[in-house]
Amino acid sequence: MTERVIAxxxxxxxxxxxxxxxxxxxxxxxxxxxxxxxxxxxxxxxxLIGDQDVLLGSIGNVPFYMLRSQFEYWKHTQLxxxxxxxxxxxxxxEGVEGKRFLTRSRAFTKDEVExxxx
Numbered sequence: 001m002t003e004r005v006i007a008x009x010x011x012x013x014x015x016x017x018x019x020x021x022x023x024x025x026x027x028x029x030x031x032x033x034x035x036x037x038x039x040x041x042x043x044x045x046x047x048l049i050g051d052q053d054v055l056l057g058s059i060g061n062v063p064f065y066m067l068r069s070q071f072e073y074w075k076h077t078q079l080x081x082x083x084x085x086x087x088x089x090x091x092x093x094e095g096v097e098g099k100r101f102l103t104r105s106r107a108f109t110k111d112e113v114e115x116x117x118x
Contacts, residue, residue, distance in 0.1 A: 002112040005079040007059035011101065014083050015041075015060040018093050025093070027059065029066040029079070029103065039064070039081050039101040040092040076113070077105040 007015070019025055024044035030037055040047075041062075053065045059081055066074070082102045087095055094101055108116065 002108065002115045003078065004056040004116070005059055005064045005081065007081045008083065010083045011081050012060045014094060014097065014099055014101075015062055017097070019062075022093055025062045027062060027064040027081075027101075028053070029056075029064070029070065031067050031070050037103065038092065039079075039103050041094055041101060042091075043093070074105070077107055078112075080104040080106065 015025065018041060022043050026042050026044045026047065026049075028040050028042070028047050028049075030040050049065055052068045054068050054071045056064050056066055056071070056079065058064055064079075064081075080103070082104055083094070083099050084102050085098060086100045087098075092101065
């Protein structure tokens, strides 16, 4: 089955580390305001999810959301959430760990698009 969002092993390891410190988590793909377009990690429930947010899937059993209008631009791509050294977003939990989450993407193949539509 084709997934809209996946994570690297390094990302999954950091998620586990953050869960141990903060409990259940959630992600929201930033739309480019204060922290650029970084995936933002919050304690579950710290960011209110509304009708304008789309649940893309989960990474490491952590839900991953995106604003519906942004999803319209990105719906043809798979998001690959990675982690690199550096300062994270100022509102995202990984910032104090000396790491930051990073979104990479690739276009879905024709077959994958058909799978997503069924």
